[in-house]
Amino acid sequence: MQTEKNGTDKVIIAGLLITLGFLVLLIRLWQLQILQGSEYRRVSESNRLRVFGVPAPRGIIFDRNGIPLVKNISYFCASLIPEEFDTQNLPALARVLKMPEEELSRRLNRKGQSPFTPVRMKEGLSFSDVSYIEARKSEFPGLMIEIEVSRQYIYGTVGAHVIGYLGKLNPTQAKDPAFRDVPPEAYIGQWGVEKIFDKSLRGTAGQRIIEVDALGREIRLLKENPPIKGQDLTLSIDIALQREVEKAFDGKTGALVALKPDNGEVLGLISAPSFDPNKFAKGISSEEWTSLMKDKKLPMLDRAVQSQYPPGSTFKIITAIAGLESGLIDEATTSTCRGGISFGKWHFGCWRKGGHNTVSLHRALVESCDVYFYETGRKLGIDRIYDYATRFGLGKETGIVLGSEKKGLIPNVAWKAETKKAPWFLGETFVNSIGQGYISATPLQMAVMMSAVSNGGTVYRPTLVKDEDPVVLRHAEVKPQTLEAIKLHLSGVVNEPGGTGGAARSALMTVGGKTGTAQVVSLRKESKYLTEKHRDHAWFVATAPVEKPQIALAVLVEHGGHGGSAAAPIAKRAIEAYMQPVEKKKEVPVVQD
Amino acid sequence: MFRIDRRLIQNFDWLTFATVLALALIGVMTIFSATRQPGDDFQSPLFMKQLVWLVIGIIAMIICVSFDYIWLGRIALPLYLLGILLLGLVLVLGKVGMGAQRWISLGPLAFQPSEFFKLIFVIMIAQYLSMIAGEMDILQLLRTFFVWVALPFVLLFKQPDLGTALVVAIIFSTMMLARGLRQKAVLLIFVVSLVSLPFIGNIVWTGLKDYQKNRLVAFVDPEADPSGIGYHINQSKITIGSGEVLGKGYLQGTQGPFRFLPERHTDFIFAVFAEEWGFLGSAVLLSLYFLLIMRGLDTARKAKDSFGRMLAFGITFMFSIYFFVNIGMTLGIMPVVGIPLPFMSYGGTALLSNFISIGVLMNVRTRRFTLFY
Numbered sequence: 003m004q005t006e007k008n009g010t011d012k013v014i015i016a017g018l019l020i021t022l023g024f025l026v027l028l029i030r031l032w033q034l035q036i037l038q039g040s041e042y043r044r045v046s047e048s049n050r051l052r053v054f055g056v057p058a059p060r061g062i063i064f065d066r067n068g069i070p071l072v073k074n075i076s077y078f079c080a081s082l083i084p085e086e087f088d089t090q091n092l093p094a095l096a097r098v099l100k101m102p103e104e105e106l107s108r109r110l111n112r113k114g115q116s117p118f119t120p121v122r123m124k125e126g127l128s129f130s131d132v133s134y135i136e137a138r139k140s141e142f143p144g145l146m147i148e149i150e151v152s153r154q155y156i157y158g159t160v161g162a163h164v165i166g167y168l169g170k171l172n173p174t175q176a177k178d179p180a181f182r183d184v185p186p187e188a189y190i191g192q193w194g195v196e197k198i199f200d201k202s203l204r205g206t207a208g209q210r211i212i213e214v215d216a217l218g219r220e221i222r223l224l225k226e227n228p229p230i231k232g233q234d235l236t237l238s239i240d241i242a243l244q245r246e247v248e249k250a251f252d253g254k255t256g257a258l259v260a261l262k263p264d265n266g267e268v269l270g271l272i273s274a275p276s277f278d279p280n281k282f283a284k285g286i287s288s289e290e291w292t293s294l295m296k297d298k299k300l301p302m303l304d305r306a307v308q309s310q311y312p313p314g315s316t317f318k319i320i321t322a323i324a325g326l327e328s329g330l331i332d333e334a335t336t337s338t339c340r341g342g343i344s345f346g347k348w349h350f351g352c353w354r355k356g357g358h359n360t361v362s363l364h365r366a367l368v369e370s371c372d373v374y375f376y377e378t379g380r381k382l383g384i385d386r387i388y389d390y391a392t393r394f395g396l397g398k399e400t401g402i403v404l405g406s407e408k409k410g411l412i413p414n415v416a417w418k419a420e421t422k423k424a425p426w427f428l429g430e431t432f433v434n435s436i437g438q439g440y441i442s443a444t445p446l447q448m449a450v451m452m453s454a455v456s457n458g459g460t461v462y463r464p465t466l467v468k469d470e471d472p473v474v475l476r477h478a479e480v481k482p483q484t485l486e487a488i489k490l491h492l493s494g495v496v497n498e499p500g501g502t503g504g505a506a507r508s509a510l511m512t513v514g515g516k517t518g519t520a521q522v523v524s525l526r527k528e529s530k531y532l533t534e535k536h537r538d539h540a541w542f543v544a545t546a547p548v549e550k551p552q553i554a555l556a557v558l559v560e561h562g563g564h565g566g567s568a569a570a571p572i573a574k575r576a577i578e579a580y581m582q583p584v585e586k587k588k589e590v591p592v593v594q595d
Numbered sequence: 596m597f598r599i600d601r602r603l604i605q606n607f608d609w610l611t612f613a614t615v616l617a618l619a620l621i622g623v624m625t626i627f628s629a630t631r632q633p634g635d636d637f638q639s640p641l642f643m644k645q646l647v648w649l650v651i652g653i654i655a656m657i658i659c660v661s662f663d664y665i666w667l668g669r670i671a672l673p674l675y676l677l678g679i680l681l682l683g684l685v686l687v688l689g690k691v692g693m694g695a696q697r698w699i700s701l702g703p704l705a706f707q708p709s710e711f712f713k714l715i716f717v718i719m720i721a722q723y724l725s726m727i728a729g730e731m732d733i734l735q736l737l738r739t740f741f742v743w744v745a746l747p748f749v750l751l752f753k754q755p756d757l758g759t760a761l762v763v764a765i766i767f768s769t770m771m772l773a774r775g776l777r778q779k780a781v782l783l784i785f786v787v788s789l790v791s792l793p794f795i796g797n798i799v800w801t802g803l804k805d806y807q808k809n810r811l812v813a814f815v816d817p818e819a820d821p822s823g824i825g826y827h828i829n830q831s832k833i834t835i836g837s838g839e840v841l842g843k844g845y846l847q848g849t850q851g852p853f854r855f856l857p858e859r860h861t862d863f864i865f866a867v868f869a870e871e872w873g874f875l876g877s878a879v880l881l882s883l884y885f886l887l888i889m890r891g892l893d894t895a896r897k898a899k900d901s902f903g904r905m906l907a908f909g910i911t912f913m914f915s916i917y918f919f920v921n922i923g924m925t926l927g928i929m930p931v932v933g934i935p936l937p938f939m940s941y942g943g944t945a946l947l948s949n950f951i952s953i954g955v956l957m958n959v960r961t962r963r964f965t966l967f968y
Contacts, residue, residue, distance in 0.1 A: 010896055012772075012773045012775070012895075012908075013892045013893070013895055013896040016769075016773065016892055016908075016911075016912075017889060017892050020885070020888055020889070020892070020915060021885075023915075023919050024881065024885045026928070027881055027919070027922050027923065027926065028878060028881065030926045030927075030928055031835070031869070031874060031877055031878065031881070031926065032874065034832060034835050034836040034926065034927075035835060035836055035838050035839055035840065035869065035873060035874040035877070036839065036840060036874055038836050039836050039837070039838070039839035039840065039874075040839065041836070042832065042833050042835070042836025042837040042839075043836070043837040043839055045833045045836075045837070046833050046834065046836075046837035046849060046850055046855075046870075047837075049833065049849070049850065049853070049855050050849045050850075050853050050855070213633070213849075213853070214853070215633070215852075215853035215854050215855075221633045221853065222633070
């Protein structure tokens with residue numbers, strides 16, 4: 003039959019076409035599932051798996067008496083996965099996060115970001131912000147709330163130069179393999195001991211692998227590697243001392259360093275004014291940063307370590323030791339002070355215009371007679387002074403772990419020939435014998451010197467960690483009785499009538515010390531008529547108790563005027579704060595916010 | 596006519612029935628997997644609804660097998676007019692869903708007349724063609740087109756139900772070719788369509804809604820905007836590809852339940868299946884469709900009369916088009932036109948109309964021997 007045959011033809015053609023189509027589908031299926039299958043499997047995994055870093059709690063920093071100085075705090079942040087975010091929602095998101103749209107799009111479009119990695123949009127969200135965002139999260143696929151861990155510095159500005167602060171990885175660190183394990187938005191130590199001991203404080207971040215759906219909703223937790231807490235750190239500093247000294251500075255500029263004479267532990271290191279590390283802990287704003295950097299008082303400068311000043315009369319301790327040790331003077335050696343000394347065409351004045359009459363070494367130190375030390379210096383010559391100064395660690399970095407340490411300067415003949423291309427003049431010896439002229443030292447160096455005087459001549463490297471093995475930098479190699487004698491003289495400075503350091507006198511123990519006034523300008527005027535900028539720097543170095551020293555320190559007050567009036571009271575408060583019983587220190591109310 | 600003959604049961608097309616039943620049950624299973632709500636106690640009831648519709652569908656299918664299909668030819672014209680009327684009604688009082696109005700609500704029920712119209716259209720064309728003897732010339736071709744195709748095409752296009760409109764046009768063309776045209780007429784169709792393609796393309800393009808344009812753009816270049824219009828295609832390819840050889844295992848797929856794959860239980864149901872059953876499972880599934888289509892062609896070959904043959908061709912072509920376009924779309928080798936996979940995609944109206952269509956097809960096969968009557 004015609005139609006029958008016709009139908010069969012058509013069926014065969016249709017059957018062939020359909021078989022061909024079927025084969026095309028199979029080949030395509032083969033291509034997707036077998037040839038490219040593993041690649042698509044990977045994409046589907048990354049579709050549904052989100053890896054969240056779980057920040058490790060940082061090690062807690064304690065003071066030497068076990069008082070915590072920092073707290074770990076966590077706070078909420080809003081992050082966005084650019085890949086999943088629809089930029090049409092930008093204005094709406096700006097309203098929810100209460101941020102300008104431009105700022106959001108700037109963060110979102112920063113160069114070098116992976117579109118799959120969450121980008122931090124806002125930090126430090128309040129609870130009400132978080133609940134507001136959570137309620138609207140479904141409107142913004144890719145938006146998520148993350149928890150970030152940072153620090154609260156319990157005592158605020160107190161000890162900021164030692165403790166330091168946290169910050170995010172800077173661009174250089176981001177490329178450094180040493181920070182490979184640090185999540186991009188995490189905080190790490192960027193200053194002070196937070197930075198120095200960052201590796202052990204940091205701990206190891208954990209991971210949470212979470213299954214999410216296309217709307218970014220968490221389905222379930224697949225795997226969790228708990229974070230490993232960082233190691234705690236017990237510093238050698240005494241927060242009670244730090245607090246007291248910071249109060250004592252009371253708006254003045256300067257520094258104090260207190261050391262434990264028998265091992266070099268830093269009991270206190272203060273640079274005033276200080277700054278509040280809490281401002282850094284949640285990401286400092288650029289305005290706050292600029293204002294810190296533009297502050298004329300340079301709060302970020304660690305004056306204890308990074309600033310050097312002429313030590314003034316505190317240096318007379320070295321001149322005295324050099325004289326005694328070299329046998330050029332003894333306790334009985336006297337000088338007669340008529341308010342100054344003439345040498346050739348020059349006149350070198352004593353700070354007391356009326357003069358001190360005839361003084362022995364003891365009274366010369368107690369009353370800080372300049373003429374006595376001009377004469378001693380003249381006998382010694384600059385190279386001997388240099389020798390003894392360096393024996394006590396001056397003119398060289400102490401090697402403290404805090405960065406950018408200055409090394410001060412102790413001149414000698416060779417130094418002058420080399421740097422100034424000029425011979426040494428005897429007049430310069432006079433000036434340098436009383437700690438003026440070329441001579442300079444950091445407050446830290448002066449404290450190290452004082453510590454060596456107190457402990458019988460051992461120069462320790464100052465250390466910030468409690469109970470670390472002490473590092474001996476050198477031995478001064480001077481007779482113990484020389485140093486014992488010096489301590490008695492220093493006690494006289496504080497405790498005898500007419501002593502310049504009377505303001506450091508304590509009812510609780512015998513304090514020994516030496517005042518110093520470092521000239522800022524050579525012009526000698528009554529300091530009260532000078533503007534602050536030109537007023538002298540005030541020094542005080544001290545040791546206590548004289549009988550068995552437990553603390554040695556150096557205080558410097560910039561443009562403070564006389565050491566006896568400006569610096570000695572601060573030293574006294576530091577010593578008394580340190581010497582109070584530990585139980586009492588622990589009663590110090592913890593600053594809470 | 597409703598008398599059940601023992602020979603009728605003997606000649607019942609058990610193979611086709613088993614095939615579609617297997618496909619529908621696999622569909623229910625896959626819908627269950629696709630609509631899982633991970634991490635949620637509430638489970639979607641969609642697979643139960645589909646199961647209910649499956650039972651209704653089987654009953655409708657049995658009814659459609661039980662009477663002689665000759666009757667369909669007799670009521671073809673009234674059916675066709677009713678279909679046109681319903682399509683018109685949709686335009687007037689249709690329910691809008693997904694940017695198109697395809698639904699009519701009847702109390703609590705909503706149904707898509709276009710789903711049933713396809714079958715009505717096949718019956719009408721089969722009836723009309725079977726009345727014309729010999730090969731058709733150009734004039735007859737044009738007359739057929741303007742009398743039976745132009746109006747429903749425009750009505751469907753207006754809804755807009757682009758998918759069904761194109762399916763109707765393609766069913767018409769394939770049925771015409773299967774019916775037999777003079778060579779000149781065949782040639783002319785090709786030349787005219789080739790020449791007019793750019794013009795028609797332009798008219799169609801300007802007439803398209805934005806989402807339809809996007810789908811076409813996405814088909815040409817799916818990587819252009821992976822989170823935007825190319826998203827469907829990309830996620831579908833990821834879903835299928837990630838199944839690899841053996842699949843992730845039943846209920847182990849992630850792309851569907853986690854909603855990375857849109858339309859996971861409707862148009863993209865095959866992707867969900869392919870993810871969980873892999874290449875082997877997918878090849879078996881595609882083979883079931885292949886078997887179904889081949890069996891349909893065989894039915895056409897064995898049909899006792901011209902009407903039966905055209906009916907079998909039309910229904911088989913309809914399923915073929917749906918099958919190839921849907922699978923091709925999920926595999927990323929065809930544009931995304933919202934066309935469901937017969938027997939598997941979720942949707943009551945579609946499942947019912949598919950079973951009715953398969954009932955008619957089986958009817959033709961069951962009554963292939965004239966000697967019964």
